[in-house]
Every structure is written in C-alpha cells, then in structure tokens.
Amino acid sequence: MSFLINNFVELTVTGLVLGAVYGLVALGYTLVYGVLQLINFAHSEVWMFGSFAAVWVTVAVGVAPGSALPVVIGVLLLALLAAMTVSGGVALLLERVAYRRLIRLDAPKLVALISAIGASFALAEIMGLRDRIVGWFGLRDDLDPYVRSARDNTRFRNPLETEGLFTVGGYTVTNVDVIIIVSAVVMMIALDQFIRRTRTGKGIRAVAQDSEAAALMGVNRNRIIRATFLVGGIMAGAAALLYLMRFGVTRWNAGFLLGVKAFTAAVLGGIGNVRGALLGGFVLGLAENYGSALIGSEWRDVVAFLLLVVILLFRPTGLLGESLGRARA
Amino acid sequence: MPEAPLAEQSAPRTGAALLELDDVSIQFGGLKALDGVSFAVREGEILGLIGPNGAGKTTCFNVMTGVYQPTSGQVRFAGEPLGRRKRFAITRLGIARTFQNIRLFGNMTALENVLVGADAHHRTNVIDALVRSPRHRREEREGEETAREVMRFLGLERRADELARNLSYGEQRRLEIARAMATKPRLLCLDEPAAGFNPAEKAQLMDLIRRIRDRGLTVLLIEHDMGLVMGVSDRVAVLEFGRKIAEGVPAEIRNDPAVIAAYLGTEVDEEGDL
C-alpha cells in the first residue's frame, strides 16, 4: 500500500499514458459498434498495420536520434501520416472484405464476428510472414530492413529522445508522456466535434440511432459505414505512433492483447460512446497500474477484468452509457 | 358470417372484478405516463381501453403485465395485489397479452410458438426431460393438445408446422392470440389486434373476440378503431394524458362530452362513430 502512495504520481502518469493508447484504439471499436452493433474483432490488426507503417517510415528516412527539432517533428509527422493512411486503408479494406457482403445480407451478428476473426488471423499472419511473401517476388534482400525477423519484435527508431520536463511527487514527467496524453485528449475533442458538427458526423449519428430512418432521410448508409471504419482506422493509426513512442516495439501479433484491452476500455466507458472510450481507456490504464502496484504485476489483467465485471454490474451500459446516436455523442 | 360491426352488444355481464387498477400512477423522469388511474375489468366481460395516441394505454398494459412497476397505486388480480411479481409469474397467474407490433418467435414454427405459451404452467425440469419421465410425457401431450386446440379455434391448424415469420400478417396476429391463449389465462389483453386490418378482417376479428369471451375468458382490448371497440366491447374506459376521463357502456361513452372533447380535432378512424 505504501508503495502505491509513495509512487502515486508515477503510477498515475504512466497509467494515463497507457490509457490514452487504449482509448484511441477503443474508438475504433466504439464507432463501429455504435453504427453496426458489431464487435470489429480485426480492429487490433488495423492498429498493428499502422504501427508497422510508422516503423517503416523511420527506417526509410533513417533519421538519427538527437537530430534538430524541426527534423524530428517532420519525421514524426510523416510517420503519423503513414500510420494513419495505412490504418485507414486497412480499415476500409476490412469493411470491404469482411463486412460489406454480410451487412448487405443482413447476416447474424455472430457471423460478422467470425468473419472479422478470420480477417484478424489472416492480417496478423500476413504481417508475420511478410519476409516469405516478399520472397515470392524476389524482393527479400531488397526489402531486408523492412521484413527482417518478421516474427520477432521490430523496434521503432524513435527520432525523439525522451527528456524529463518537470518533476512532480518524485516522478520526472517526460516529453513523451505529455505528448501522448495531450494528443489523445486533443484527438478525442476533435473527433467529438467532427461527429457533432460535420455532415458526415451527423450522418454517423443518424445511422447509429436509427439506420432505417436515416436512410429515409437521405443518408447514404454505406457511405457512412465506410466513413466510420475510416475514422476508426485513422484514430488507430495515431494510437500506433503514440504507442511506439512510449513502448518502442511492435510485432505481428501485438494487436491481439491490445485489442482485447481496448475493447474492454470501450465497454467500460460505454460502447458506442466516443467520450466513454477515452474515459474507459484512462480508467483501465490506471486500474492496471494501481492494481499491479498493490498486488503484483501478474494480477494486472485479472484486476482489469474484475473491474470491468464490477462496473458492468452496477452500470450495465458502462460509465457514460451508450449513446453514439444521442446528441451528446 | 360475422355480425355487422354495430350490432347490438350483449348486455354487460357484471361478474366480480378480475383485474383492478387502484389509483395507479407511473412516472418516467418528469413525465407522468399514468396519473391516478383506477378501473376494473370484470370477470367475463370485454373491456375496451381507448384514448388518443400517447394517452397511456400501452403503459397501462405494461403495468398490468409486470413490465413496469407503478410509482404509486396498486394493481390487483382476482383480489390479489401483483406487487413486485416477475413478468412470467404474472402470466402464470392468469394474465396474457399480445403485442402492438407483432413479437412472435419468428424462427420457431407456429405450433412451437403456441407450445411456449402452453409451457407456462409446465414443470418439466432437466431430469424429467432427460429420462422422459411420466410428467414430461404427460405435459408434452397436454401441451400439444392445448396448442392444437387453440390453433384450431383460431383457424391456424393447417399452418402449425410453418415458421412463424413465414405466416401472413393476419395469421401472425392470430398466432399471437393463440400463443397468449395457450397460457390458459383468465384475462387476455389484446394490444391493437386490428392494426393494419381491412374492414372484412376487422369484422372477423370482432367475431373472434366475442368467441374468445364466450370461452369464458375476460378480454381487455386496446384499440384505435372506434368502430371495432364500440362494436365489441361490453364497457369502455377512456384515457387521456395518463388520466381516465370516462368509463361506461359504449352508448354512454359515445355521448360523453369529455370523450368528445378529447377526440375533437383528432382524426377518428375511418369508421368515424363519434
């Protein structure tokens, strides 16, 4: 207990950093769920592809740590753009391949879940076997820096060096901590505004609330569904870069666990609720850190899931309720 | 052939009160859906419950069948307060209902739908089912007899093995009634059973409702169609904005100034009795 109190600030900040990543990934689950009432199981792979895009950009640019600040910012923005593009693209691909036909057939939700699980396996394996796949085209050697040790951890060559900014309660908050938490909050606000104010955002809300009525009102449901996947993918891409800045490493199967956690965060906050996703992420991140500090890291997932069960028992629709359709977004 | 819609109704049968609403109020947030409503359904009668849209008719049904708990007041069935009984327990007590928007078990056959209703009083447990115990066999036999009988009564016997969702609209409406009747209720609550019916079908429905009453069931009928309600009901209660504004035999209701006021300006159904 005293350990928790003595290191409260450190545990809180690192918990929030982790929670921010969970929250951004959770957005993808929450948006798709809000619109289609489907658990997009393959969303974790959307994130994973984004993380590799970010890694590859830094490999291609080959910037050394400690470069001038404008260079660092430029490379990071480039990586962000790449991650968002790739994640958004994979999300759209997913919609096309795994969902569109089933949505058109109005197939049971479970079938869509299986389709997504299949897509998830396939996508993860494609990344894990990328060295073999490029080998078919005789590009194994040319692409070596990108496909080397495909089934191992791949390190993100972070151009930004971690620096302490200020010290609170015995913990030196770093620039990375600040960047991640602030970016997550800013992106959440931006998304919130997007959903509330733009035409597409209103369309998303309309379809979430009553897809038939929305169709009668002239909303193109299919376009809105695609937009939803795209927005979720873009957020996952951003999450991928932030994740790499903090944790430094990605791998072909890293999405699975993160996906489970992010989905938990989405449910915790109230699935379908955009603000709830970030709140759920923060709560989960903090709970994992505090729980680890109290009873040991081996129990952190147990703590996370127990928390989920308890919250659902007392607030059956999550902390903020499910409300993508409602005006509060 | 069914009788003409406005034929003389049989004289009110004044049995004992089967279901009583006693000063029932229910509140959702700031909205009072029911406000001190009291009326009684008497054994063996057909009571029509009418009122403009949003008057609280379906809420009334939901209070009676345990879907909502009243904020204040009491609902009594055969003299016994319903209290906080679960919905299925109330059904077993003897209240059955249909739904405004049809809610059949679409992927089960018509017969199975009715059997689910008949199962309401069955006690077969896992062991019974596994060993095909005498109780299980007796209940299965009785259940199927009840179900087939009710379906024959409603003219559905030939559709028994059809999936519920493949039935025609009118058949689905009747199947809902059959399913409710199979629970062997004393009180049958019909929630807008004529919605979407043409005049000929409505006439048949009126006949059916009377025949149901003649089987000894008490019927509570929510309906928009004035002609049908006035034609078939022994008595009518009128709700407006969650309050009961009138109660009496159809002739009285037709001339009640409050009722006329309530319906003034509102489009009365095509039969236009008021």
Next chain:
Amino acid sequence: MTSGKASPDTESGSARSMAWGPRLGWDRGALARRVSGLPKPVKWALIGLLVVLLYALPLLEIPIISTPDTDFGAVLFTVASYVLVALGLNIVLGYAGLLDLGYVGFYAIGAYTVAVLGSLQAQWSWWLLIPLAVLFTTISGVLLGAPTLRVRGDYLAIVTLGFGEIIRLTALNTEWLGAAKGITGVPRPPSVELFELPHLQWEGATAFLDLDDKTTFLFFGVADQAPYYWLALTVIFVILGADRMLRLSRIGRAWEATREDEDAAELMGVPTFKFKLLAFASGAFIGGLSGALFASRQGFINPESFQLLLSILFVAAVVVGGAGNRWGVILGAIVVAYLPERFRGFEEWRLLVFGAALLVLANFRPQGLIPPRRTRRAQAVDEQLEALEEGADRA
C-alpha cells in the same frame, strides 16, 4: 414454401399428426433426412454401420482422411474433444443465443479439477474426479452466470472473455495450482485389458492387417491414443442423446424463445433468466467434462493449454458449422480441429489459410455449413404435409 398444400380434412389431419407423437423440433441432418425414406431395418443398419465405422476409424487409418504427419488416434481425440466442446457451446450460443467468449474457462476448470485433485494436491480416484470436475464447472457456470447474465448480450461477450482469462491467469500465478510448470501425472482412466485389435495398413487402395501395430482394448496408456478416442466418442453419443432430449422438451423451446425475443418469452410465462442460467450451466457441464477428459488423456496440463485463442476457436467451430444445429456444430468442430492437423503441410501458412478460410466461410456460408433447421424445415414440412394428405385421402 408450403402455401396451398393444406389437407382437405383438417380435423383428421391434425388428429393424425398428434397420434404420431412428438415431431416437434425437426432437427435431423441432411443425411438422416435422405435415409429416412428407407425402410426401418435398413435405416438402423446404416446408422449402426456408421457408428461402427466411427469407432473403427483409428484402426482403419484410411489413407485420405488419416493424418500423415501426426498420430491419427491423437488427432481423432482432439477432434472429439472439440466436438464435445462445440456441443456444449452450442447450447449456450446456438440455443440460448448467449455469446460466450470465455468458454475455455470451463474447459480449464474441468481439467484442473482432475489434475489438482488427482495428482498435485491429492490422489483421488478417476471415477470420483470426473463427476467432481463436472460438478465444479457446473457450479462455476452458475456463479459466473448469476451476476453476468443480467448484462446485455454484447457485454456478456467481453465479461465471459474476462472470465476465461481470469481462470487462466489464476492457474498461471498460483503455486497451489501448479503455476506455469503445470501439473504432471494426471490420472488416466482405469484400464480394463480385454483383447487386442490390430490396425490396418494401406498400400494404395488395398489394406493389410498390421499385426505389429495393435491396440489393446481397453488400455488407457501413454502412447496409444485410440482408447481415449473411443471414450470421448462414447461421451459424445451420450451428450448427443441428452442434447436431443432437452431440445425436444419445454427446455429447448424456452431457450429458443428466449433467443428469439427475450421480452416476449418472459411475458409468455418463460422465466428467461432461469433458463439462460440453465443453458450456461449445461454448457459449463459439457465444457468441464471435455476438459476433464482432455487432462486425463494428456497426463499433463499447464495454463498454456487454455489460451484465449481457444475460446475463439470454439466459437468459430460453432458458428462455422451452423449455430443451433447439433450436426452443424459437429462439422464445424471437425473443420476447426481436424483440417489444421490434416494439412500440416502448410506449415507456417496454416494460420493464414485458416483465417482466410474462416473469412470465406463466413461470407459465403453465413448460415453455417449445416444451417440450423430453419431453411431445411420448410422442405420437411412439405413432405410431411404430403404424407398427411395421402393418409387423409385414404381415410
């Protein structure tokens, strides 16, 4: 559909069908329907032959279906335990419509009961351990279900997923349960050595008796996997029978009604919560039984055998095969458990191919390989009505 096929004399028609006893819940596989046209003795002979063939599979080692790269008996046991799990999960998912992503938790509790009380902490008899394992899993199913079944559908998925992980992590981090090292020396079923059965050996399309390769009936040893398969197969037949009994009773109807429309079911007098709990407990029962058999075949268990991925494979088996149809989910389990073993040749591509296969199956057979009776029943009804009409005409 069947419109316009009404029998002229409805009274006698319905009376007849009543006399024919319960034909409710038509739920026969495509094969059985084709067979049902045959005379009864032929039908029974065919079914008997099929059963014998199923039991003889590990001895026959038929070239095309036998697995070239791993022991066929062991694969058959794995397939059988998946089939068992799929049957259990089918009650939860297919009949009652509850998405359980933590089904492996029950599997684990069954396995751990046998292992912990049979080897690690006590040395109880196998005959005692199996019922205990089943009892514990059923209780855990009720304990998990009682609070969580009030949670709405999709939330149940994540709550059960959490449950499965909690079970695994608890086993992994608790010394008393063997932690990561796992538990060795799990008791095997008691053997009754009666006689020896030779295996077949194939050269092209001709078969020879291989007198050096024999299976002792009924010796539950380390290497020969066939007896374990026979045990699991027998359990499957028992569970199939029980499943059918429940399905054709009030309980099966209540499950289905609950899945179709929970509120309407409740208002028709179905205590839906009780029946959902019952479905959960029945599913847990079968899952635990399967886990217990798995542990006593394996002789060794560790938490790694109960990964979250397994739960997902179980769900995939049920849905791919056709949730709600017991023959469908059996086929689904075979697809999920057998194909990856049969086609080990794909090596590292296996999971990729498997994922792609799931994707394709879901998109092009969304109702499952053998859909739950709905579509097939329309046909069956046609045939029945025709038969009834003939009968009525003759009367």
Next chain:
Amino acid sequence: MRFSVKTGVPLLAAALALTACGGTTGGDDDNASGGGDAGSCEDIAIGYFGALTGAAANLGINIRNGVQLAVDQFNEENADCQVGLEEYDSAGDPNQATGLATQAIGDDSVIGIVGPAFSGESDTAGPIFAEGGLPTISASATNPALSTNGWDTFHRILGNDDSQGPAAATYISDVLQAPSVFVVDDASAYGAGLAEIVNESLADAVVGEDTIQTGQTDFSATITAIRDSGAEAVFFGGYYAEAGLLVQQMRGAGVDATFVVADGVKDPGFIEAAGDAAEGTIITCPCLPPEEQQEFFTAFEEAFGSAPATYSAEAYDAANVMLEGIKEGNTDRESLLEWINDYSGEGITKQVSFDESGEVENISVWAYKVENGEIVADQEIETD
C-alpha cells in the same frame, strides 16, 4: 456425407476381404525393417521435435537449423549413409505434442529425437518417447524436474535451471558485487523457475520481485517498483521478447541498474528489440562462446544466412552425438540409446557426456555482455 456412405461401404468391405486372405503375410513384409541390421544406413532418420510455427517458432527454428546443419554435414561426408531429418512441429503446444510423439514412435525409421524444445511439451511427449524407447536429447528444455520422471530415454545437452540459476546469482554477487537486486520473471515455467533459484541464492540481496506475463508490452508498474527499490541490478528470468521491451522501457524511464538475464535472452532478437538500451546487459548461458566454435559459426551463417542464435549450437551438438552413433552402426533405437548413455566426446559447446538421469555432465556457465550491439563473451562463471 451421402457420398462417403455410398462409397465407403464397398471400400470397407473390400478392405476386410483383403485382410482375410493376405493379412499375415502383409504384416510380415511390412515390418521387416523393424529388427534392423546394424551397420546399414538405409531408411534412417533423426527427428527434430519442437515449435516451427506459432509464437515460440523462433527458438524452435534456431534449434532445427542446428540439427539441419549437422545432418547436412554428415550426409555430405558419408555418401553411403544418408540420414533423414523428420520435423515434428508442435508449435510448442503440449496438446499437439501428444499426437506428434505418438507418430514419431510409430515411425520405425526415426531412431533419435533432438528435442522436445520446451519444458511443457516435454512433459507430455516424454512418457511417450520413453514407452517407444526412442532416445531424445533436448537442446533447450531446462526445467530441472524433467530428468526426475524416470524416462530412461531422456537426455539434455545443456545445464538445467538448477545449474544456471546459481551461476547467475554468483555473477551478480561476486562480479557485479551488487548489494541490491530486483528479480523479475515472466511466469513461464522457464523464467519463474530460474528466478526462484536466483532469488534463493541471493537471499538477502533481493530487494524486490515482480512477475510479468509473456506477451505483455507495458511494464510501467514493474519499472516503478524497480526504481522504488533502488536496486543496482535487475535479474530477469524469461525470454528475449519481453527482456528487450523491459530493458528498453527501464532505460527510457531513467533506471540504469545492471540488467542480468539468462540464456533465453541470448538471441539477436533481444538486441533488435532493445537497441541501444541493450548495452551492458549481462547474459548468462551454459554454453561456450562463439569464438570457440568459429567453424560452426561460419558454416551456420553460410547455410542459413544468419548467425547461430540461442541453442543452435546445442542442437548441433545433440544431433552430432546421434549421428556419430549411427556412423558407428547403432541404427536402431535400443543401440542408439545405449550409445548416447555411454557417450563421451568433445562438442562445440562443451565436453559432452550424460549422467544416469540424462543430464549432461561438465556444465560450464559463461557470462556474456552486450557491447556495441553484439553479444560477446565476458568470462566463465566459477560456481562452488
């Protein structure tokens, strides 16, 4: 379904009819090779048993490549005695191991197995190999309990955790002279077992411990605990994937305690994941440094395009023990088992000979250090 019934019946009938007339002779013909004439090399193979796919594939492939190299070299040198290599890919899964082990003992041409690679699968496969009399030499399974099950076919060619743990502890206390140590493990059988031994050996110097999970990527709570304890050294029992992340996040959080790990981390993947943060990491390993095996090193790199990684050299040694035996005419399981039990020879990782329980004698544990992105030998650790 219908198809299989219609065609299946006559096929079955035909099969039974055939058995009736030709059964016994067929049986005899087919099992002629079972007895085995010593000295003939026909139809003989050794097996590799372990993961080639799945999450643990990397370690498995390292081992398989070691075996592959040994077999290829042997076949090149002995044109008249070609030995096959059977691969049993368990994906590291104890459940799959059962069927594969049964398959292996049923295949008479396989007379020795290098593996099983992991402790978990050894637990299910071990008794099956023992029953089939098929000798095994594991190049990587280090759970001490494996040799105590009475499987007379079991051997392992590297020190188990009981020998490596104390060595790591000795290094920390004698060489690093760290007064305070924080012990982390990954809850795996390998990592937890190792950490427990280190924990016991260091006793009072241990100022804190924590357990992470394999697959975990965020270690912030653990790192907070390490910082809070003020430990000067961190021992991590586990594999390289988590080790790379842990040390990287430690350094990122400004914790500069010496990072000490064991052989499961001795892999290029560790450097790849940790980058600069790996510098100065101490890796203990019951294996000789690569300088002492230069020939093997170059041959391996030539064959597979990458440097030998964890356990490749052990696997190479294990395979060579068997291949030498085959060359000496031990071409059935029984005689090969005898050969292995009596073996004494110079491997590239150590002086190889096995004791009664199948454990290798003469274990030397070396400390390696990460310098400039390379794992280089530091010194031999003297225990006792």
